Amino acid sequence: MKKRAWLSIFIVLVVFLSAWWLVQSGRWQTTFPEIKSPLVNTESAEVQPTPMLFVEMTVPYLRERSYESTLGARTRHSETATYTSYLTSYESDGLNINGLLTIPKGEPPIGGWPAIVFVHGYIPPTIYKTTGNYVAYVDYLARSGFVVFKIDLRGHDKSEGEPGGAYYSSDYVIDTLNARAALGAASEVNENRIGLWGHSMAGNVTMRAFVARPEIPGVVIWAGAGYTYTDLATYRISDNSYRPPQTNTSRQRKREQLREAHGDFNAEHPFWKQVAVTDYLKDLKGALEVHHAVNDDVVSIEYSRNLMKLLNGTNIRHTLFEYPTGGHNIDGSSFSTAMQRTVEFYKARL
Numbered sequence: 001m002k003k004r005a006w007l008s009i010f011i012v013l014v015v016f017l018s019a020w021w022l023v024q025s026g027r028w029q030t031t032f033p034e035i036k037s038p039l040v041n042t043e044s045a046e047v048q049p050t051p052m053l054f055v056e057m058t059v060p061y062l063r064e065r066s067y068e069s070t071l072g073a074r075t076r077h078s079e080t081a082t083y084t085s086y087l088t089s090y091e092s093d094g095l096n097i098n099g100l101l102t103i104p105k106g107e108p109p110i111g112g113w114p115a116i117v118f119v120h121g122y123i124p125p126t127i128y129k130t131t132g133n134y135v136a137y138v139d140y141l142a143r144s145g146f147v148v149f150k151i152d153l154r155g156h157d158k159s160e161g162e163p164g165g166a167y168y169s170s171d172y173v174i175d176t177l178n179a180r181a182a183l184g185a186a187s188e189v190n191e192n193r194i195g196l197w198g199h200s201m202a203g204n205v206t207m208r209a210f211v212a213r214p215e216i217p218g219v220v221i222w223a224g225a226g227y228t229y230t231d232l233a234t235y236r237i238s239d240n241s242y243r244p245p246q247t248n249t250s251r252q253r254k255r256e257q258l259r260e261a262h263g264d265f266n267a268e269h270p271f272w273k274q275v276a277v278t279d280y281l282k283d284l285k286g287a288l289e290v291h292h293a294v295n296d297d298v299v300s301i302e303y304s305r306n307l308m309k310l311l312n313g314t315n316i317r318h319t320l321f322e323y324p325t326g327g328h329n330i331d332g333s334s335f336s337t338a339m340q341r342t343v344e345f346y347k348a349r350l
Contacts, residue, residue, distance in 0.1 A: 121200025
C-alpha cells in the first residue's frame with residue numbers, strides 16, 4: 001500500500017510539472033484561435049461608395065450606359081407614291097416601345113438611307129396616338145428621302161411603362177437613344193447617318209440625348225424648352241393641355257424623393273451640374289438647327305435664344321430660325337419654310 005501511494009504521488013507530481021512547463025513555454029493555448037469568415041477577406045475588402053441617388057438622370061451616366069435594340073415585327077400601315085409606313089416596336093429598358101416607321105421607295109443610297117428619330121412633344125399620354133399626331137411633319141420628311149421613326153415615348157398610346165416626364169427623368173432620353181440603336185441595326189438604314197428631331201418638351205430630351213452621344217451628326221429642334229433649368233423657372237411653360245401626374249403614382253413619388261435628395265435645381269449643386277446640358281456643350285461634334293416662332297404662346301422663344309448664346313462659346317455649328325407667326329407648332333405659312341430648311345439641314349448633315 002505504501003508503494004502504491006508513493007507511485008500515485010509521483011504521477012500527480014509529473015503531470016503537474018509537465019503542465020506548468022507547457023504553459024510557461026507558450027505551447028499550451030488557453031484560448032481558442034480566431035476564426036475568420038470565409039465570405040469576407042478582411043485584408044482585401046474595400047469600402048464601396050454609396051451610389052448617388054437618381055444618378056440615372058446625369059449626363060455621365062447616360063454616356064456610360066449602353067444602348068442596344070432592334071426593330072420588331074412590322075405591320076404595314078399606309079403607302080404613298082414615295083414611301084411606305086409601318087407600325088413596329090423596339091425594346092427600351094425592358095419595355096416594348098411602339099412607333100411609326102416610314103421607309104422611302106426606290107433604290108437606297110450606298111450604305112443605306114439616312115434616318116431620323118422623331119421625338120414628339122407633350123401630348124397627354126391618354127390622348128396621344130401613334131398615327132394621329134405629327135402626320136404632316138412625318139410626311140414631309142419621308143417624301144424627302146429619309147427613313148423616319150416617330151416613336152411613342154413610354155406610357156404613350158400602347159407603349160409600355162409609365163410616362164416619366166421630360167425634365168426630371170431620363171426615361172425619354174433612354175427611349176430616344178435606344179430607338180437610334182434600333183434604327184442603326186435595320187438593314188435599310190445607314191447607322192452613321194441618323195439624326196434627331198424634337199418638338200417642345202423634346203427639345204430638352206433631344207439635347208440631353210445629343211450630349212450623351214456627341215457624335216450624332218445632326219439635331220433639329222422646333223419650339224424646344226428647358227435646356228438650362230434656370231429658364232424653366234424664369235419662363236415656365238403655358239400649356240393648357242398639361243395634366244399633372246396624380247398623387248401616389250410612382251412618378252410623383254420619384255419627384256418627391258428627388259427633391260428630398262438634391263433639392264430644387266441649383267446651377268452650383270454637384271448633382272444638378274451633371275444633369276443640365278450646359279456643362280457638356282463643348283463636347284458636341286454634330287450640328288444643331290433650332291426653329292421657333294416669335295408668337296409661340298406655349299414655350300417662350302427666349303429658351304431658344306438663350307441656348308444660342310450658350311452655344312456661341314463652342315465650336316458646334318448652330319443656327320436659330322425665328323418666324324413671326326406659326327405659334328407653338330410653327331404651322332400656317334411658316335410651316336413649309338421651316339420644313340424646307342429642316343430637310344436642307346438633314347441633307348447636308350446626315
